[in-house]
Amino acid sequence: MSNKPIYVTQPFLPPLEEFLPLLKQVWDSKTLTNCGPFHQRLEAALCEYLGVPYISLFTNATIALVSALQALRVTGEVITTPYTFVATAHSLLWNGIKPVFVDVEPDSLNLDPAQIEAAITPQTTAIMPIHCYGRPCNVAEIQRIADTYNLRVIYDAAHAFGVRHHGQSVLNHGDLSVLSFHATKVFNTFEGGAIICPDAKTKKRIDHLKNFGFVDETVVIAPGINGKMSEFNAALGLLQLEHVDAAIAKRRQLDQLYREKLAAVPGIHCLAHDPDAQTNFSYFPILVRPEHRCSRDAVYDKLKAHGIHPRRYFYPLVSSFPMYRGLPSAHRDHLPVATAAADQVLCLPIYPDLDPAVIDRIVAIMLAD
Numbered sequence: 001m002s003n004k005p006i007y008v009t010q011p012f013l014p015p016l017e018e019f020l021p022l023l024k025q026v027w028d029s030k031t032l033t034n035c036g037p038f039h040q041r042l043e044a045a046l047c048e049y050l051g052v053p054y055i056s057l058f059t060n061a062t063i064a065l066v067s068a069l070q071a072l073r074v075t076g077e078v079i080t081t082p083y084t085f086v087a088t089a090h091s092l093l094w095n096g097i098k099p100v101f102v103d104v105e106p107d108s109l110n111l112d113p114a115q116i117e118a119a120i121t122p123q124t125t126a127i128m129p130i131h132c133y134g135r136p137c138n139v140a141e142i143q144r145i146a147d148t149y150n151l152r153v154i155y156d157a158a159h160a161f162g163v164r165h166h167g168q169s170v171l172n173h174g175d176l177s178v179l180s181f182h183a184t185k186v187f188n189t190f191e192g193g194a195i196i197c198p199d200a201k202t203k204k205r206i207d208h209l210k211n212f213g214f215v216d217e218t219v220v221i222a223p224g225i226n227g228k229m230s231e232f233n234a235a236l237g238l239l240q241l242e243h244v245d246a247a248i249a250k251r252r253q254l255d256q257l258y259r260e261k262l263a264a265v266p267g268i269h270c271l272a273h274d275p276d277a278q279t280n281f282s283y284f285p286i287l288v289r290p291e292h293r294c295s296r297d298a299v300y301d302k303l304k305a306h307g308i309h310p311r312r313y314f315y316p317l318v319s320s321f322p323m324y325r326g327l328p329s330a331h332r333d334h335l336p337v338a339t340a341a342a343d344q345v346l347c348l349p350i351y352p353d354l355d356p357a358v359i360d361r362i363v364a365i366m367l368a369d
């Protein structure tokens with residue numbers, strides 16, 4: 001086996017020769033951006049593939065999150081999870097909104113609906129949960145609370161490409177969902193992202209916001225941003241779409257293998273899939289429980305010493321970073337489940353071309369003295 005380092009992920013790329021003709025079309029057309037033909041084709045293809053009504057492509061998910069909040073004119077306070085990538089909370093600060101952190105559920109590590117109502121104040125206008133590792137949130141309960149208190153729901157669905165719940169796309173829940181097509185994601189366009197929305201009117205507003213607020217040559221209706229996906233990225237996305245099912249199938253096999261092999265390691269808990277969901281196997285998170293022979297960080301260091309580089313997603317908790325830790329909701333006593341998960345979690349390498357022998361190596365390292 002090669003001694004090349006193994007990282008938590010490796011971007012999926014289609015064969016270069018399949019991309020070159022698309023690149024030539026971009027060169028010939030001289031249309032590089034501003035919602036050109038590839039951009040439009042990818043939007044249509046993704047609506048069909050994902051089973052969603054409207055989609056607007058972005059340069060990345062972070063700009064899409066910032067724009068999603070603006071599209072719905074969200075202000076004041078937004079209830080969110082500390083157990084996420086920093087971009088979720090950062091998108092609130094970029095809009096001058098105060099994040100209110102609520103703890104997560106122990107099984108899914110998603111925002112705990114049972115704790116949302118206690119965090120609602122007169123300033124609350126929205127809830128921003130994430131489908132962590134692609135596992136669907138308790139969407140029914142979150143919607144019930146949102147309806148009761150007249151709140152908006154914007155899902156950070158960065159991990160949830162292609163995930164289905166009770167037979168339909170999880171991306172159709174809430175008011176808006178935001179996808180990431182970053183290099184590390186199941187479906188990548190190098191960098192990229194998208195907002196899924198339910199109607200043509202909302203899409204129009206989002207499309208204006210990602211183009212500086214321009215409606216036409218002379219009319220600007222909002223302080224929009226430059227969030228447009230380029231033709232290069234959109235062309236790549238069209239090609240990636242042809243390969244994504246095969247890529248997810250390979251991930252599924254690796255996920256299954258991990259579960260079989262790790263069953264032999266005491267104190268290692270693999271996060272369960274939701275039986276009502278069709279998942280995308282985007283991550284392979286484990287919890288290194290106190291019953292394991294050594295701590296999470298010791299496992300992390302041991303694997304790294306053998307050239308295997310897992311990641312501690314999500315450690316440290318977002319709520320512990322300097323721009324958030326002064327908030328009353330950020331106190332670790334208020335977030336015991338998220339705090340324990342952040343101290344125990346390790347995301348192991350998973351990507352379509354991962355050699356299954358690496359899984360044997362990881363298990364052997366965990367079992368060795």
Ligand SMILES: Cc1ncc(COP(=O)(O)O)c(C=O)c1O
Nearest residue numbers: 060061062085087158180182193
């Ligand atoms: C949960 C979550 N939200 C948002 C983002 C930001 O996505 P992007 O890199 O496309 O801006 C990421 C990861 O990159 C993420 O994991």
